[in-house]
Amino acid sequence: MSKVQLPNTKLFINNEWVEPVHGKKLKTFNPTNGKLICEVSEGSKEDVDKAVKAAREALENGPWGKMTAEDRGKLIMKLADLIDQHREHLSDLETLDNGKPLTASTGFDITEAAKTLRYFGGWADKIQGKTIPISSEFTSITKHEPIGVVALVVAWNFPLLLLSWKLGPALAAGCTVVAKPSEFTPLTALYFCELIKEAGFPPGVINIVNGYGDIVGDALSHHMDVDKISFTGSTRVGRLIMEAASKSNLKPVTLELGGKSPNIIFGDCDVEYVANAAKNYVFINNSQLCCAATRFFVDEKIFDAFLAIFTEKIKQLKVGDPYDSETHLGPLVSKQQHDRVMGYIKKGKEEGAVCHLGGEIHHHADGTGYFVQPTIFTNVTDDMTICKEEIFGPVVVLLPFKTVDEVIKRANDTTYGLAAGIWTKEISLALNVSNKLKSGSVWVNDFNILKAQIPFGGFKQSGFGRDLSEYAIQSYLSVKAITIAHKTLHAQQQQ
Numbered sequence: 001m002s003k004v005q006l007p008n009t010k011l012f013i014n015n016e017w018v019e020p021v022h023g024k025k026l027k028t029f030n031p032t033n034g035k036l037i038c039e040v041s042e043g044s045k046e047d048v049d050k051a052v053k054a055a056r057e058a059l060e061n062g063p064w065g066k067m068t069a070e071d072r073g074k075l076i077m078k079l080a081d082l083i084d085q086h087r088e089h090l091s092d093l094e095t096l097d098n099g100k101p102l103t104a105s106t107g108f109d110i111t112e113a114a115k116t117l118r119y120f121g122g123w124a125d126k127i128q129g130k131t132i133p134i135s136s137e138f139t140s141i142t143k144h145e146p147i148g149v150v151a152l153v154v155a156w157n158f159p160l161l162l163l164s165w166k167l168g169p170a171l172a173a174g175c176t177v178v179a180k181p182s183e184f185t186p187l188t189a190l191y192f193c194e195l196i197k198e199a200g201f202p203p204g205v206i207n208i209v210n211g212y213g214d215i216v217g218d219a220l221s222h223h224m225d226v227d228k229i230s231f232t233g234s235t236r237v238g239r240l241i242m243e244a245a246s247k248s249n250l251k252p253v254t255l256e257l258g259g260k261s262p263n264i265i266f267g268d269c270d271v272e273y274v275a276n277a278a279k280n281y282v283f284i285n286n287s288q289l290c291c292a293a294t295r296f297f298v299d300e301k302i303f304d305a306f307l308a309i310f311t312e313k314i315k316q317l318k319v320g321d322p323y324d325s326e327t328h329l330g331p332l333v334s335k336q337q338h339d340r341v342m343g344y345i346k347k348g349k350e351e352g353a354v355c356h357l358g359g360e361i362h363h364h365a366d367g368t369g370y371f372v373q374p375t376i377f378t379n380v381t382d383d384m385t386i387c388k389e390e391i392f393g394p395v396v397v398l399l400p401f402k403t404v405d406e407v408i409k410r411a412n413d414t415t416y417g418l419a420a421g422i423w424t425k426e427i428s429l430a431l432n433v434s435n436k437l438k439s440g441s442v443w444v445n446d447f448n449i450l451k452a453q454i455p456f457g458g459f460k461q462s463g464f465g466r467d468l469s470e471y472a473i474q475s476y477l478s479v480k481a482i483t484i485a486h487k488t489l490h491a492q493q494q495q
Helices: 045-060 069-085 087-098 102-126 159-173 187-199 213-222 235-247 271-281 303-315 335-350 404-411 427-436 469-474 489-494
Strands: 011-013 016-018 025-029 036-041 131-135 138-146 149-153 176-180 206-208 228-232 253-256 261-265 293-299 354-357 375-378 395-401 419-423 441-444 477-485
Touching: 011 045, 011 187, 036 187, 045 149, 045 176, 045 206, 045 213, 069 087, 069 102, 069 159, 069 187, 087 102, 087 159, 087 187, 102 159, 102 469, 149 159, 149 213, 159 176, 159 187, 159 228, 159 469, 176 213, 187 206, 213 228, 213 235, 228 235, 235 253, 261 404, 271 293, 271 303, 293 303, 293 404, 303 354, 303 375, 303 395, 335 354, 335 395, 395 404, 404 427, 419 427, 427 441
Parallel strands: 149 176, 149 228, 176 206, 228 253, 261 293, 261 419, 293 395, 375 395, 419 441
Antiparallel strands: 011 016, 011 206, 025 036, 131 138, 138 477, 354 375
16 A cells, blocks of 8 residues: 555644643554554643633524524535545555445445445434424424534544544534544544645634543533533543533433344354355454444254355455455554453453364564464353453354243343344244344344434433434424413413
8 A cells, every 4th residue: 555644643623723722642553463553642631621612602693503504514515425436545544544345444434434424414404393282372483503522532443433423413403513533543534634624614613632531531521611422432531421421501411322232143044145144244354343243042853054155154264454455354453452352252261162264363464563363263152251351353152042031131141232143934923033132233134324313322221322224313302392471472461
């Protein structure tokens, strides 16, 4: 690959590139070789204050608050068009910073980010209230107003895509935004700022503050003038954000957190077909996604056959240079994540699971980078660490089951509830099991179907609230009821 042109690395506040108050920098590294890409301005509480002030001014006194919903929608759609026009550059930056294959950055992340914004741009002028019948003496209506200044804190696994998931409904609702990209992967969000200006968004509508979670994220969570916060990341940090919101201004919180998704394969399936399909989705993004299918429950009647075919399919996956079009798995995002995943693999072996395939560091051509072999564990029990905790790496466990009731109980035996998969030819069985799984998304005869039109979010400790779809817009709105008496004030005074 040729050298990727880097974006401006300052903070983006009020449509201007500004230096951080304290002049600090954070480093972002290339996970393919572990080398420094560049230094990025590191925000502080004082920088967050500036960004929130700019967002508040834009909402209450700037042109954004006076703009028609139709014109807001046009701006959002123009931003989507600009993403499409800059897809190649954004894809290069995403792969450089995150390590995912360029084919994935181009074919999914950046493409879907544009589609998501375009979808929400279409919603901007379709947010409507209601007329509520009470009696002949009153008319009552509801207005759906923007909730205000919102904070968006996104994870490193899908940097620009996750930002679009939150930014789209926030802008469609008429809110203004202060966003914090992950300190591991800030580059596409920074390049995106130039597109925000080019699209014509007024100053202060979208502000980007780089920095660490325990500083910038904490400041946003505690901020008394932030009206809502939406977060994608770990359950541990989600708890901290809830605590901060409760201790500050009781701002509403939307949380999309971790997962340990069950994938149930019933005995009536075509084993070859299901195994081949599994090869294509099981290690997407190196399984660095919260809805990853990490627990495969396979009917014991087909378990051995499925394991044999699935193993051969996984052996076909190429690990290596993410800029190679033949690569399926690039490096993990950081040394920290690499070491964490290898720690889980070690724990699985120590607890008695059989490492059926992989389980080692993948040695890249030059011996650098944060690569891990695709790993399959068997002889796993439901109480093992690798079966209960989110690994966020290319590790899957295979578990046999006997009955429908048994597999439903075991699938639900987790603190998480983000997603689940079901594979069967019997539609009645699929619907029955879907109804009983405690998951925000259930996919039947496919997996990872993530579209702007479909709500996404979790049950239990996978969080609450929804990204994507019409449901997401609702969390960025405040409902106001206005009730009008039909009697005139003069008539009331005469009584």
